[in-house]
Amino acid sequence: MRMGEGVEWGLHCCLALAWLEDEAPIPTGRLAALFNLPPVYLKKRLQDLVRAGILASVPGVKGGFRLARAPERITLLDVVTAIEGRDEAFRCNEIRQRGAGAEEPEGTFAKPCGVVIAMRRAELAWRRELAAQTLADLMREAAPSAPGRTRRYYARLTG
Amino acid sequence: MRMGEGVEWGLHCCLALAWLEDEAPIPTGRLAALFNLPPVYLKKRLQDLVRAGILASVPGVKGGFRLARAPERITLLDVVTAIEGRDEAFRCNEIRQRGAGAEEPEGTFAKPCGVVIAMRRAELAWRRELAAQTLADLMREAAPSAPGRTRRYYARLTG
Numbered sequence: 432m433r434m435g436e437g438v439e440w441g442l443h444c445c446l447a448l449a450w451l452e453d454e455a456p457i458p459t460g461r462l463a464a465l466f467n468l469p470p471v472y473l474k475k476r477l478q479d480l481v482r483a484g485i486l487a488s489v490p491g492v493k494g495g496f497r498l499a500r501a502p503e504r505i506t507l508l509d510v511v512t513a514i515e516g517r518d519e520a521f522r523c524n525e526i527r528q529r530g531a532g533a534e535e536p537e538g539t540f541a542k543p544c545g546v547v548i549a550m551r552r553a554e555l556a557w558r559r560e561l562a563a564q565t566l567a568d569l570m571r572e573a574a575p576s577a578p579g580r581t582r583r584y585y586a587r588l589t590g
Numbered sequence: 591m592r593m594g595e596g597v598e599w600g601l602h603c604c605l606a607l608a609w610l611e612d613e614a615p616i617p618t619g620r621l622a623a624l625f626n627l628p629p630v631y632l633k634k635r636l637q638d639l640v641r642a643g644i645l646a647s648v649p650g651v652k653g654g655f656r657l658a659r660a661p662e663r664i665t666l667l668d669v670v671t672a673i674e675g676r677d678e679a680f681r682c683n684e685i686r687q688r689g690a691g692a693e694e695p696e697g698t699f700a701k702p703c704g705v706v707i708a709m710r711r712a713e714l715a716w717r718r719e720l721a722a723q724t725l726a727d728l729m730r731e732a733a734p735s736a737p738g739r740t741r742r743y744y745a746r747l748t749g
Contacts (some may be wrong), residue, residue, distance in 0.1 A: 434679045442705045443685055467689035500641035507708055516616050520679070524604055528627035531743035545731045546601045549666055553591045564708050570705050583689035 437476040437514045439466055444477065445510060445566050449502050450578040451585055456488075456495030461588050465581075476514055485512030503569055508561035521550040531538065596635040596673045599627055601635065604644065604669060604725050608661050609737040610744055615647075615654035620747050624740075635673055641671030661729055667720035680709040 444462050451457055459477060462472040477496050480486040487499040498505070504580075528540055603621050610616060618636060622629040636655050639645040646658040656665070685701055729737075 433677070433681065435737065436681075436683060438680060438709075439683060439685060444711075446705070465690045466684065466685040467692065478678060484650060507712070518592070520728075521597060522592065522595075524627040526598055526627065530622075531624045531625065531746060532739070540733075545728050546605070548731070549728060550597075550601075550720075552723070553666070553716050556719040557712050558705065560712035560715040561709075564711070569704050570710060572701075572707070576691035580691070580694075587690055 434511075434515060437472075437479070438555050440466070440473060440476050440513055441480055441510045442507070442569070444473070444496075445480070445498065445502075445505060446569055446573070446577075447581050447585075448486070448498050449495060449566060450581040452489045452498070454582075454585060456493070456499035456590075457497070457585075458495040461585070462496070464586060466513055479513045483509060485509055485513055499567075502566035505566040506562050506567075508558055510566075511561055511586070519554050520550065520556065521547070523547040523550075562585075583588050593670075593674060596631075596638070597670055598640055599625070599632060599635050600673050601666070601728070602668045603632070603655075604639070604657065604661075604664060605728055605732070605736075606740050606744075607645070607655060608725060608729055609659050609740040611657070613741075613744060613748075614656035615652070616656065616744075617654035620744070621655070623747050624743060638672045639669070642668060644668055644672055650738055657725075659665045661725035664725040665721050666725075666728075667717055669725075678710065678713050680713065682706040682709075735749070 438575065443466060447461070447462065447465055448457060459470050459474045462477070463473045477486060478488070481488045484499055485505055486494055486496045488494070492522075523544060523546070525544065525590075527539075527544060528535070532540070603627060606621065606624055607616060618629050618633045621627075621636070622632045636645060637647070640647045640655070640658075640723065643658055644664055645655045647655055648655070682703060682705070684699075684703065686703060687694070691699070
């Protein structure tokens with residue numbers, strides 16, 4: 432089970448956009464250069480975040496991306512869901528109703544299956560924990576030098 | 591992010607092996623027929639469970655698989671880890687140290703990154719919940735008809 436690297440990209444870009452608020456909107460190319468990411472693929476992930484209402488996209492030559500809402504109102508779950516989708520990691524194929532149980536009449540099996548309930552309980556705990564953490568928390572827990580460092584790196588790219 | 595279907599296979603096979611304790615060892619072909627699964631792929635997953643000490647493999651013509659320990663001592667986390675491995679779903683590529691930050695001296699960045707800490711916290715909640723649920727819990731929460739049904743299906747395959 433592996434999460435796409437887009438989640439790391441998305442979270443770090445949100446952090447950078449929070450710290451570079453005064454420079455917004457920031458074009459994809461510069462965000463990509465900040466982290467040495469492939470601009471075309473990064474843009475797809477940024478657009479996922481726009482669709483989810485996490486980022487706003489400003490069109491035009493001086494356009495780019497900025498946070499669409501306050502860091503307190505962006506949870507890690509928002510970012511993960513925007514990029515990875517809402518599907519559960521564990522998907523049930525109802526194998527218990529196949530094979531030897533296939534010819535049973537409808538209603539033979541409790542719905543939903545206990546295995547699914549148990550696996551879903553664990554995924555809910557994961558989502559709950561992601562929902563309890565915001566971009567503002569990440570900013571608060573970052574090293575005190577992190578915002579200034581991000582601004583210094585950005586200045587190099589633009590200067 | 592998606593978990594392999596092997597986890598569903600593994601959990602249902604463990605449940606079936608618990609209910610078919612008196613018939614053990616049970617050959618791969620019959621477990622596969624019980625759920626209409628591809629025997630060759632199922633065998634690989636069963637061997638994962640043997641390596642993890644969850645199942646025992648009995649060699650020979652009358653051989654097959656049985657639970658290696660009591661259902662109370664098999665957690666969902668044991669089964670998930672045996673089949674999916676121990677790697678975390680979120681993997682950090684340290685993109686913050688690439689791009690504009692690449693030429694910084696060592697030690698510039700707090701280790702580990704706050705994004706990883708936050709994502710790891712959520713995965714720990716998921717693992718903790720999986721570790722808190724055992725095969726015995728699944729058996730207890732199953733429909734009262736489930737054990738008898740499994741034995742009836744199995745009798746059809748052998749009869």
